[in-house]
Amino acid sequence: MRRDNEMKLGLFLDPAGFHQGAWRDPNAPANGGVDIDLCAHLATLAEGAKFHFVFVADQQAVIYDHAALARMGGNDGFEPITLLSALSSRTHDIGLVGTATTTYYQPFHLARMFASLDHLSRGRAAWNIVTSLSNYEAQNFGEKELPHHDARYARAREFVEVVKALWDTWQDDAFIRDKQSGIYADTTKLHLLNHRGNHFSVRGPLNIARPPQGYPVLVQAGASDAGIAFAAEVAEVVFTAEPSLENGKRYYATIKEKARALGRGDDQTLVMPGIVPIVGRTEQEAFEKLQRLQSYTHIDALIGAAQLWLGSVIDLRSTDLDSLVPEALPQTNFIKSRQKLLLDLAARQKLTWRELIRLISDSRGHRLVVGTPSEIANTMIDVFDQRAADGFNVMPATVPGGLKDFVELVVPELCRRGKFRSRYCGQTLRENLGLKQPLNQFTQAGLSIRP
Amino acid sequence: MRRDNEMKLGLFLDPAGFHQGAWRDPNAPANGGVDIDLCAHLATLAEGAKFHFVFVADQQAVIYDHAALARMGGNDGFEPITLLSALSSRTHDIGLVGTATTTYYQPFHLARMFASLDHLSRGRAAWNIVTSLSNYEAQNFGEKELPHHDARYARAREFVEVVKALWDTWQDDAFIRDKQSGIYADTTKLHLLNHRGNHFSVRGPLNIARPPQGYPVLVQAGASDAGIAFAAEVAEVVFTAEPSLENGKRYYATIKEKARALGRGDDQTLVMPGIVPIVGRTEQEAFEKLQRLQSYTHIDALIGAAQLWLGSVIDLRSTDLDSLVPEALPQTNFIKSRQKLLLDLAARQKLTWRELIRLISDSRGHRLVVGTPSEIANTMIDVFDQRAADGFNVMPATVPGGLKDFVELVVPELCRRGKFRSRYCGQTLRENLGLKQPLNQFTQAGLSIRP
Numbered sequence: 051m052r053r054d055n056e057m058k059l060g061l062f063l064d065p066a067g068f069h070q071g072a073w074r075d076p077n078a079p080a081n082g083g084v085d086i087d088l089c090a091h092l093a094t095l096a097e098g099a100k101f102h103f104v105f106v107a108d109q110q111a112v113i114y115d116h117a118a119l120a121r122m123g124g125n126d127g128f129e130p131i132t133l134l135s136a137l138s139s140r141t142h143d144i145g146l147v148g149t150a151t152t153t154y155y156q157p158f159h160l161a162r163m164f165a166s167l168d169h170l171s172r173g174r175a176a177w178n179i180v181t182s183l184s185n186y187e188a189q190n191f192g193e194k195e196l197p198h199h200d201a202r203y204a205r206a207r208e209f210v211e212v213v214k215a216l217w218d219t220w221q222d223d224a225f226i227r228d229k230q231s232g233i234y235a236d237t238t239k240l241h242l243l244n245h246r247g248n249h250f251s252v253r254g255p256l257n258i259a260r261p262p263q264g265y266p267v268l269v270q271a272g273a274s275d276a277g278i279a280f281a282a283e284v285a286e287v288v289f290t291a292e293p294s295l296e297n298g299k300r301y302y303a304t305i306k307e308k309a310r311a312l313g314r315g316d317d318q319t320l321v322m323p324g325i326v327p328i329v330g331r332t333e334q335e336a337f338e339k340l341q342r343l344q345s346y347t348h349i350d351a352l353i354g355a356a357q358l359w360l361g362s363v364i365d366l367r368s369t370d371l372d373s374l375v376p377e378a379l380p381q382t383n384f385i386k387s388r389q390k391l392l393l394d395l396a397a398r399q400k401l402t403w404r405e406l407i408r409l410i411s412d413s414r415g416h417r418l419v420v421g422t423p424s425e426i427a428n429t430m431i432d433v434f435d436q437r438a439a440d441g442f443n444v445m446p447a448t449v450p451g452g453l454k455d456f457v458e459l460v461v462p463e464l465c466r467r468g469k470f471r472s473r474y475c476g477q478t479l480r481e482n483l484g485l486k487q488p489l490n491q492f493t494q495a496g497l498s499i500r501p
Numbered sequence: 502m503r504r505d506n507e508m509k510l511g512l513f514l515d516p517a518g519f520h521q522g523a524w525r526d527p528n529a530p531a532n533g534g535v536d537i538d539l540c541a542h543l544a545t546l547a548e549g550a551k552f553h554f555v556f557v558a559d560q561q562a563v564i565y566d567h568a569a570l571a572r573m574g575g576n577d578g579f580e581p582i583t584l585l586s587a588l589s590s591r592t593h594d595i596g597l598v599g600t601a602t603t604t605y606y607q608p609f610h611l612a613r614m615f616a617s618l619d620h621l622s623r624g625r626a627a628w629n630i631v632t633s634l635s636n637y638e639a640q641n642f643g644e645k646e647l648p649h650h651d652a653r654y655a656r657a658r659e660f661v662e663v664v665k666a667l668w669d670t671w672q673d674d675a676f677i678r679d680k681q682s683g684i685y686a687d688t689t690k691l692h693l694l695n696h697r698g699n700h701f702s703v704r705g706p707l708n709i710a711r712p713p714q715g716y717p718v719l720v721q722a723g724a725s726d727a728g729i730a731f732a733a734e735v736a737e738v739v740f741t742a743e744p745s746l747e748n749g750k751r752y753y754a755t756i757k758e759k760a761r762a763l764g765r766g767d768d769q770t771l772v773m774p775g776i777v778p779i780v781g782r783t784e785q786e787a788f789e790k791l792q793r794l795q796s797y798t799h800i801d802a803l804i805g806a807a808q809l810w811l812g813s814v815i816d817l818r819s820t821d822l823d824s825l826v827p828e829a830l831p832q833t834n835f836i837k838s839r840q841k842l843l844l845d846l847a848a849r850q851k852l853t854w855r856e857l858i859r860l861i862s863d864s865r866g867h868r869l870v871v872g873t874p875s876e877i878a879n880t881m882i883d884v885f886d887q888r889a890a891d892g893f894n895v896m897p898a899t900v901p902g903g904l905k906d907f908v909e910l911v912v913p914e915l916c917r918r919g920k921f922r923s924r925y926c927g928q929t930l931r932e933n934l935g936l937k938q939p940l941n942q943f944t945q946a947g948l949s950i951r952p
Contacts, residue, residue, distance in 0.1 A: 073678065073680070073685060074680045074683060075680075076680070078680075080678060080680075081678070082676060082678055082685075082710075083709070083710070084620040084709070084710050086589075086590070086620070086621050090590075109708070110609060110610075110613075110708075111704075111708060112706050112707075112708045116688040116691065117688075119685070119686050119688055119691065120684055120685065120686055120687070120688045121683055121684065121685060122685055122686075123678075123685055125686070125708055126671070126676050126686075126708075126709060126710040127708075127709060128617045128620060128621065128709065129613045129614050129616075129617035129709065131582075131583060131586075131614070132582060132583070132586040132614055132617040132618055132621060133586070133617065133621070135582075135583040135584070135586035135587045136586045136587060136589055136590045136621045137590075138537075138587055139537070139541075139587045139588075139590035139591050140590050154607070154609075154610075155610070156605070156642055158561060158605075158641040158642060159561075159605075159606070159610075162561075162580045163580050163582070163583055165580075166579045166580035166583040166584065167583055169535040169537070169579060170537050170579065170583060170584070170587045186704065189702070189703075189704035190609040190703050190704055190705065191607055191609060191703075192701060192702040192703070193702075220577070225533060225577050227524065227531060227532070227533055227574075229524070229525045229527070229529075229531075232525060232572055232797065232799055233571055233572065234524060234533075234570070234571065234572060234573055234574055235570050235571055235573075235576070235577075236571070237567045237568075237570055237571050240567065240570065250643060251640070251643040252640075252641050252642075252643070253562075253637065253640035253641055254563075254641065255563050256563075257560070257561075257562060257563045257576055257577075257578075258534070258535070258577060258578060258579065258580065259533075259534070259535050259577040346683065348683055
């Protein structure tokens with residue numbers, strides 16, 4: 051069913067390194083998140099290895115408590131859209147995926163910024179659609195708490211609909227710029243939106259030409275029921291956390307099936323779970339690397355991160371960390387699916403809180419693969435071949451070292467085994483991912499709304 | 502009173518060219534606003550000439566009617582924050598001024614994006630604070646009309662207060678990143694904001710380190726009474742339209758006096774009016790250039806632009822264009838001061854509507870200087886020496902030609918006459934403009950608010 055037999059790769063771009071201890075690595079850069087040269091170096095390494103994209107995660111807040119912040123790398127870094135805009139000038143082929151929340155932006159802003167990024171990069175932009183995960187975000191925008199899970203998804207759905215329509219307000223060939231006749235724009239190819247919905251009223255048009263990709267690629271990471279339904283509807287790349295092969299296969303099949311039911315092809319919803327590779331010349335060397343990173347972490351930071359990813363339903367600072375994690379905990383309004391994934395893991399492996407917290411620090415629930423290049427390649431190929439993934443979002447435990455190891459040792463192994471291409475086949479991110487160019491909805495419908 | 506006797510220069514970066522006919526110039530680029538190489542070329546030309554900054558204007562809408570759009574360059578270009586982020590990677594010394602509205606953004610977003618741009622550019626960011634000028638903007642954000650003038654300024658004032666405080670939430674030396682001890686951040690230097698105001702509730706902190714400049718440079722273009730009061734309070738660079746020397750001197754004196762009354766030094770509020778230079782080897786050649794540009798314009802586009810800058814209080818499409826402009830017209834809720842400036846000009850010169858519309862197309866009410874390099878330099882030096890300006894926002898009528906003419910012919914003349922420096926004296930935009938680095942307000946007040 052796959053058009054080709056090659057996996058897709060993204061780089062989860064975290065200038066502090068993905069492992070919580072990474073910033074203390076002797077080779078880690080000293081100035082943390084606000085080092086554009088480091089970010090460009092990482093993007094360039096990934097581009098040299100022909101990764102499909104770099105991916106920048108985001109929240110609209112500092113989401114940890116003071117005790118954690120003292121000991122934790124990050125929280126001082128670039129805003130994604132500005133960072134990716136800068137990287138568009140420092141790279142040539144690699145896709146640029148930025149995370150932005152539908153809960154605290156307005157559709158006009160995001161439609162415009164991602165269109166602008168798509169033009170700046172000549173067709174390499176993608177938007178990772180999120181609905182926010184912390185009440186601290188709500189509190190930076192005048193609210194006490196996040197809206198309810200369903201309300202956030204309802205807003206997200208309308209938000210994406212408006213954004214797509216804004217991208218369509220000028221047809222691809224609306225700007226003629228004919229110096230001879232003096233006609234700059236063919237206004238029969240300009241479509242007002244005049245959207246009136248439950249959440250937004252937006253007149254349009256957008257004040258930028260239609261993006262080179264039609265729409266920037268849409269990425270989403272739905273894992274709850276509402277999230278999966280939304281992903282099947284809109285996501286062209288599905289980012290997910292999936293450490294178990296069986297669950298991964300089930301998730302993969304569910305996404306494809308739901309997308310197919312909506313008339314979307316299997317190759318138009320690419321499932322790309324995260325993977326945290328720790329590469330050694332021997333398995334032992336790899337495990338020693340992990341242990342060294344673990345030794346760099348502090349319990350205050352571990353608890354802070356765990357508190358987030360467990361959905362803040364328990365106060366870990368006043369819990370006996372050597373007690374077993376209970377099988378059930380109160381449901382949360384956010385990070386629902388990650389909480390469930392982590393608690394399931396803890397139950398299956400009968401973990402104590404301390405063990406679960408350590409696991410979160412190592413991988414946040416993503417697949418951790420510690421071993422030699424060929425062991426890591428084997429695991430990736432297995433997950434790919436068994437249809438639990440169309441590719442991976444690679445989360446180097448340290449930077450730049452962990453990324454260098456991966457591109458120099460694991461990628462060549464994947465290429466040798468015919469599972470990864472060694473060149474960019476297209477001009478745009480869409481072309482490189484094998485995704486269709488979306489038609490303009492106003493053209494399709496034959497609409498031409500004039501004021 | 503001036504610390505030095507050198508003027509400041511900014512480039513008003515408009516990839517279509519400032520004159521409405523510019524896009525039809527045979528040497529104008531063919532692909533309009535979404536050409537990053539052109540924008541980088543213009544910024545690099547300005548940087549080569551040691552301009553202090555490039556300036557990108559903005560509205561959050563297409564603000565012209567269909568008839569005008571058909572014939573008018575622009576409306577298809579980059580969003581400013583993303584554009585300047587890309588340019589931060591293509592330039593090294595020049596300042597990057599982006600326009601963003603306080604009426605339709607949230608303070609957390611702008612605080613974060615401009616902080617990010619300041620880090621990306623290593624201290625070259627500036628924010629041009631505007632309150633929006635068209636109901637079309639309102640209609641992209643769920644409103645029918647812009648809020649009332651006073652309400653917009655009240656929101657802007659609180660907005661800027663919140664943004665500054667967010668920039669202060671981490672002290673400059675809060676991020677220690679000490680690998681040895683494992684302390685990443687000194688959280689005694691982290692200050693929550695917990696702002697509760699009339700317009701915004703914002704907890705903070707910002708999730709990025711304090712900007713290299715403390716605050717990005719603040720630019721504002723207040724010209725109404727409320728605008729001038731606001732500029733005197735917050736603006737470090739005041740952008741203005743001022744075609745007459747006498748009015749310019751009065752405006753300049755007013756700004757300095759009001760700023761002084763608030764304890765701000767004269768050299769901390771730099772008044773920089775726009776100037777549209779059209780350079781020829783002879784005066785006649787320059788006038789022929791202007792006439793050629795005028796011949797490229799179409800009445801539909803001229804009317805569309807005039808309609809905007811006159812504040813939409815009259816329907817020009819059903820007005821006899823050869824009748825005299827009346828002395829008074831209904832006051833508007835936006836572009837108040839520009840409307841007044843243009844109507845005063847028309848009254849003084851007894852212009853017909855057609856003549857006024859032509860004038861708007863040539864310069865939008867900014868100072869148009871048509872002549873030889875030394876004539877243009879003379880005018881600039883006169884305005885500067887007579888204290889009607891600390892420098893100029895240069896608006897090349899065409900690009901890249903008009904900018905090339907200016908940097909190759911006029912700038913050397915200004916340098917020869919000791920009115921413009923031939924090198925960057927500092928690392929940051931603040932240093933280059935002679936502006937003070939703002940202290941952290943939490944440090945000053947000795948506050949350390951902990952949760």
